[in-house]
Amino acid sequence: MQRSASIVAATAAVVLLATGCSAGGSGEDADTTLSIYGWSGEVPDGVIAAFEEETGIEVTFDSFDSNETMIAQLDSGQSGYDVVQPSQYAVQLLVQRGLVAELDHDRIEGLDNLADTFVDPSFDPGNQYSVPFAWGTTGILYNEACTGREITSWADLWDPEFAGKVYMLDNMLSAYIAGMQVSGLSILSTDEAEIEEGTQALLDQKPLLAGYNSTNAADLVGAGDACIAQAYSGSSAAQATAANPDVHFVQPEEGGTLWTDSFSIVEGTQNEDAAYQWLSFTLRPEIAAMLTDEANLATTNEAALAEVQDQSLVTNPAIFVPQEDLTNAEFLVDPGSALAYFQDGWTRVRAS
Incomplete structure (x- = not known):
């Protein structure tokens, strides 16, 4: 979905x-x-x-x-x-x-x-x-046959070991969910300096990515063409995990979002x-x-x-x-005027 x-x-x-x-x-x-x-x-x-x-x-x-x-x-x-x-x-x-x-x-x-x-x-x-x-939630879909280990954190999407085998969702605030939380920040932040930290995290990650993909990343992970992807829970993730026992959907320990x-x-x-x-x-x-x-x-x-x-x-x-995995999950809400900070950062990330 x-x-x-x-x-x-x-x-x-x-x-x-x-x-x-x-x-x-x-x-x-x-x-x-x-x-x-x-x-x-x-x-x-x-x-x-x-x-x-x-x-x-x-x-x-x-x-x-x-x-x-x-x-x-x-x-x-x-x-x-x-x-x-x-x-x-x-x-x-x-x-x-x-x-x-x-x-x-x-x-x-x-x-x-x-x-x-x-x-x-x-x-x-x-x-x-x-x-x-x-x-549903925003979390991580991964193929353990490709990663060789259990995945638990947004930081795994920044691991050079998976360079060229990582996908992020092609969506501004979805990407910032990971960029902010991997930096120890809340996606609900409206602070310009904190949002800039999230932007820098996404800029640092960019060379490792196979791309931004909200269309068929689950299929790529299932086939082993990708090791790990940011993903939404729901039908696509469920289909991928059902088709391949090595594929798992997890909520990152940093929280992700609801x-x-x-x-x-x-x-x-x-x-x-x-x-x-x-x-x-x-x-x-x-x-x-x-x-x-x-x-x-x-x-x-x-x-x-x-x-x-x-x-x-x-x-x-x-x-x-599972409810126990939602302890740190946050509802993504309207950032109000701080939207401009996300938009500016996202423009720079996509252009890098």
Whole structure:
């Protein structure tokens, strides 16, 4: 699964898809349709089909490739979407722009099914604007037949022994997760001098890299063409570990980060009742379990774990990173004005 953790403002014009723009619902169509804009592969077809069958509401689902694309679509004021699926920092940006509605918890059933980690999260205190659905981490995927040893730290991605066999995610803040934490710093830092330390770490690493790759690094590690790669937990990492017993996904001892993708209701939606029905439906344990069974992604729904049909997925550390390994993991949030420091550093890293 590809993810976007950079917060570089989208500059390209977003083409409005006809299938997405016509589904906002108004007049006689209100509450008979629901238009969702979410991550590709994160909302199982089975969930949508079950919702349509039970409610009679016709769902249109369009996918985006980055939070920035989604935000630009809503910023246009003509998206026609009722529900969106932002990552944690994107929730903050959408709230700042007034693009998502404050949630009425009295209209949502099942919030008490969420795991404690996703209740009252730092990026959305009190879950005022978002209901977490999927989660994962940023960590390390490695092939032990290639590395010859266990990998435990971001520092292993700086080891000259693996020169030319290391990949980093092709994403600004994802790369900085490693660059900051390997320097003993928090990715949440907004201090210019500390961010410069993270930049220098990435500059020092650059000669060792085979490249920046958010597309098929897991396949390269699985095949032994790469020894080690920064990676997101989830379906791609799970597939790589399942296909090759020498391949492992680990959370670095420095912490890495947590990410979560949530559902939020678009401000001004004409299909508010249908949107609330969707939130409650996806909070049902048996429905949330379908995310794991069908998409090989970790559900935020604690009550859903017992409902997962393939329990081997629940114990797979490439999907559900063990709780004891998350002690130092941080939610990646909007750095505000400090974004400029990351952008400047990233420009220098990529140009080096």
